[in-house]
Amino acid sequence: MKQLRITQFEIVYLLVYMIFDHGNLSMDATKIIEDIIEQVATELHNHYIQEM
Template identity: 45%
Template sequence: MINQLMKPMRAIQVTEFEIAYMLVHMLWNVQEIGCLKTSTTKLGEEISELISHELHNYYIKEMCLTNYVQRVTKLIKMIESAKEIREEVKEITTMSRIFDLFHVETVGSGLIKDAGS
């Protein structure tokens, strides 16, 4: 995680706006999910387009950058790295549950058990 996310973020000094862009992009990039309604997929595309325009305006007006393609490319690479890390964490969690390596408890699970008693 440090080599794939933290170091690149420090190297280009990612701004809060860019972090918000990456988070919104990860949340609304829904093309990979096959079971969604067409309207949801269309909404995801519209939001992706909107945040791309906002990022463009931010670079041009706020940061006064005219050539920001390399910066956006690095942001996209960080987004992909975050997705890979998320998948690795899912795999580790699944494996730990299968082999009972760690006790994984979800938030509020004690409340559910107490309510059922």
């Protein structure tokens, strides 16, 4: 059996995405959530580029 070696950055991205995966929110709340997810995704991308 293969073992997953998930980094903290990957765990944070997955958790943020799951936490903020809600429907029926106001446009303002949706924009804020999209900005947060984009920021975390950028951090994950930077982690892949710089650390891996």
